[in-house]
Amino acid sequence: MILMQLQQVARHFGADVLFDKVNLDIKDDSRIALVGRNGAGKSTLLKMIVGESEPDEGQIIRKKGLTIGYLSQDTNLQSDKTIYAEMLSVFTYLQEMEQQLHHYEQQIADPNADHTSAAYEQLLKNYDQLQHDFKEKNGYSYENEIRSVLHGFNFFEADFDTEIASLSGGQKTRLALAKLLLEKRDLLILDEPTNHLDIATLAWLENYIQGYQGALLIVSHDRYFLDKIVKDVYELAHHTSHHYPGNYSQFIKNKAARQQQAWKEYEKQQAEIKKLEEFVDKNIVRASTTKRAQSRRKQLEKIERIERPENDKRGPRFEFTAAKPSGNIVLTIDNAAVGYEDTILSAPINLDLRKNKVVAIVGPNGIGKSTLLKSVLNLIPFLQGSATLGTNVTVGYYDQEQQGLHPEKTVLAEVWDEHPLTAEKDIRSILGSFLFTGDDVNKLVHDLSGGEKARLTLTKLALQHDNFLVFDEPTNHLDIESKEVLEQAIANFDGTVLFVSHDRYFINKVATEVMDLTPEGNVIYLGDYDYYLAKKAELAALAEQAAKENGAIPETVDNVSQGKLSYQQSKEQQKQERKLQREVTRLEELVMDLDSQKESIEQQMAQPEVATNLGKLSELQKELDQVSEKLADVEGEWTLASLALEEFLDA
Template sequence: MILLQVQQVTRRFGASVLFSNVSLDVPEHGRVALVGRNGAGKSTLLKMIAGETTPDEGQITTKRGLTFGYQAQNAGLASTKTVWAEMMSVFAKLQTMEKRMHELEVSMSDPDIIANQEQFNQVSATYDQLQQDFSDQNGYGYQAEIRGVLHGFEFDEDYYDKPINELSGGQRTQLALAKLLLERPDLLILDEPTNHLDVETLTWLEGYLQGYPGAILVVSHDRYFLDHVVNDVYDMAHGGLVHYPGNYSHYIDAKAERLRREWKEYDKQQTEISKLEDFVNKNIVRASTTKRAQARRKQLEKMDRIDRPEGDEKVARFTFRPHRQSGNIVLDVVNGAIGYDNQTLCTPVNLDIKKHQAVAIVGPNGIGKSTLLKTILGRLPAIQGQIIFGTGVDTGYYDQDQATLHPKKTVLHELWDDHPTTPEGDIRSILGSFLFTGSDVDKAVHSLSGGEKARLLLTKLALRHDNFLMLDEPTNHLDIDSREVLENALNEFDGTILFVSHDRYFINQVATEVVELEPSGTTRYLGNYDYYVDKKAEQDAYAAQEAAEAEAAHPTVDQPKQTQVNYQQQKDQQKAKRKLSRQVEALEEQMNDLDAKKTAVETEMSAPENFNDADKLADLQQELTDVTTQLNETEESWTEKSLALEDFED
């Protein structure tokens, strides 16, 4: 069944046509991606589909009763409620049902109603139906679902009571998406949902969307995300829309094959046209062949000519070429500690970067990835440790905040002022290779889009000719085409690279090794992003196996050795102390087991695949209640016996 159809839709801005006669289908349970260059009209089409604007021509139709949720790019949740209250508001209907169920339970315990069999049966039937409806609508699991989604976006219980309007813009954007996921519309319409998410959150979001019961229409530049989530791609280019079944990688291959086939057909026809025209030109004036030439001319006039294939639009073309080669040792960081105002974010930091390596820094938001680059560059002081550059190292830096650009300068002078001896024509030519042509070079920097500023920063970096590039989120603001150009330039770069990125596809294409930052320090993985993920999974599995084996073994508590004493009373006292000590240790072990069991149940309740299983969630909730009760009782017993043991010590 088709949930939504875009039929021959056109959008104009004045005399300019952004796109025309575009068509798109979203099937039931579909996973549809809309890709294309910045400015192609992707967000404009999404706004039309969401009903915020209307097409100039064509129509958009939906299945009767279709519910949809639209998350605009970087649109934050505006609310004065707390995080928990706002998420709970999604389930107001269930809360009303729950309240009514409690009222009916009270009624069923009323002696007067119990005495009236007919009235009791009526109340009981109403309660049974309401309870069934409540269960069918995930009434027993919606709070666990809220906790699971908030946990996925890295909002722990410390955030639950915080007013949303006091949070950062990025957090409000994540909460808007969290609320939308909890609402579960038939169709999710998402415009760049992966912006500013760290890798852990991205991985969780991919898993959640893979199991989402409705359909999804998404615009994203995150190619790794598209590969793992979508199964249909619509490419918006040249004012049109072309459909490719499959994920992003299939789209790339299919698009290349389509263009190859179109060029083959075009070239074949052009060869035929050239032969016919050549025959006409040579034979039209000769009496003996003029009739054949006229026939060829008519053949040319009647020919249905194939348009020249439209490949990718013009893309930036650039390279990074170092002026000189560095030594084999490029950078060493030894037992470093990074942070702000003596607040350590990560330690110990150890890096050993050699010539021609491309090292990716990964880790959760806030762990200090950008701080590490700035500390290495000396822009922030290191809390401790040594930072040692090798011989002949020339360092170039790409700042994700774009703070090194001068907002009042023009594009031309932003570059020319750094290289005043270079002729203006050469500067314009260089800017042209980065897609700044004509009047673009006279634009003020502050008027540029994020993508244009990113290309300008890359232009400046390419002209420095450094041999060690330090890049902080270089793919932010770049469309897919520009990201691929950057990947190619970096892969051909005869130097060394240290970069921070959330773009997992980009890391896969560029990195020769990955360094993970955690509060406890750095861990090195000798491969690309997929290798890093596989190794992490192996390590987690091994740790889980060790923990399970340790739990199964239940090692006995070592008995303290006691010195023999002559008095029976002292012996009895020591015996009682040992017994109490064993009890305390046994209770500690029991608390650890119960705490681990509680965590495991909570994790299972938060799993997306359990959100729709009311019976499973009810069982898990009961199990959680039982474990929590046991844990509380064990803690009380442990406290009592620990105090008694302290009396012995005294």
């Protein structure tokens, strides 16, 4: 069933066209993403859809009685109620039904009631119908539903009596989204719903929203989220809309194919036009061929000209290059603890970061990811342990708070003051590659948008030519095109990268390893984000299997209270522990052996007589690649085995 149709919708600002001839169909089961670069008009179009403004041209047709839930980017839940009371207010109608049911029950149980009367018969029918309706509307479980949704957004029983007025802006935004989900509108419109959410909450939201009964229309820069949720993509580009079936990744492929086809058709027509024009020019003045030339001229006039396809190459253009290479060991973190005052958030943390690796740090909000980066950079101290940079390592830091920018400087001065020997035209050219053109360079930093500040910070970072880049949430405030350029720049970088990010698509694109930060320290996964998820699931399965083999099955109250295992269970536990310990020891020895082999090959390659022998050098490089690959695999197996042993001992 069609819930809404946008037909030839337009928004004009005087003579300027923001968008025109926009068409969009929303069905009752739609899962739609609205994408487009910043400034294309996505939020403006959403405001038209929800009825906050009207189109300058075209029309929006809505199904009668359509209910719409809308989460804008700046939505903050304003309320004088507590968290739980505000969520409970969504179900006022169920509470009223519940009261009516109790009222009916009292009447039914009245000893003075005439059970044979028509009125009593009608009372029973009314009660049965209301009870049926109450059950159909989830009346017996709505409080559990409230708790489930609040838990999903990291609000727990201890928070339920907290007044909403005392919460932060991010918490209020999460509550606004929680309330919208509970309201179950026919059409749910979400403008950047993943802001302020950590990875665990994002995963929960994806699972929850996939089962949403109404239609969804989503604007988001979170490409992983879009891939999980949407089935149709509408792009606002070149002042109009284009529809692509499928999720975001399919949209990227289909868009590229569509653009390639458009260029083929354009070039084919241009070749045909050129051929006709040349014939007319050569033959129009010759008596013997003038009639044919006139015919070709008429043919030319009748051709419906295909407009030259527009490229989307208006995004930033930049790269990171290192002025000099670092040593093989870039960063060592040894038994570190991060936190504040005397409170440890995560420990022990250990990392041996090698050259050319790209390591993503993930973990829940508040676990100390940004704190770890700042401790590595000596901006704040570790609570225990230390971090050491390797030989010839130079560090460039992207701070998500952009505290390195001077608010009273212009964009031009912000960059030029750090590179005074560079000509102004060259500075302007560099800024132009980051989309600061014309009068943009004269803007004051404090007047810039979040995305512009992010691009300015990246400009400064690219000009430093460091060989070790540390990023704290680099994709915040960037539009999708800018994210893709950053991904390419990191992929081509000839140095090492350590970064914190909630952007799972970004992690998949650039990370060679994922470091999971937990209260118990860190675990390294030798792959991208999807690999990390798969290995965590594998670890959980290993732990469960170990628990089963350990005999960790429901026991009698006496055994549990006394903390005892049966003799047979104890024997099985010891047997399993020895088995796991032997596997960990075997893999440790293999790692040490392979590491020694690798070091030996590297020493051989560094010898002067080998360095000048290309044949020998090539042979050693192949050996080194094979040993390095095997070492990475074995290190992964050792990590899994060690964690399985820890899980077993904790079971």
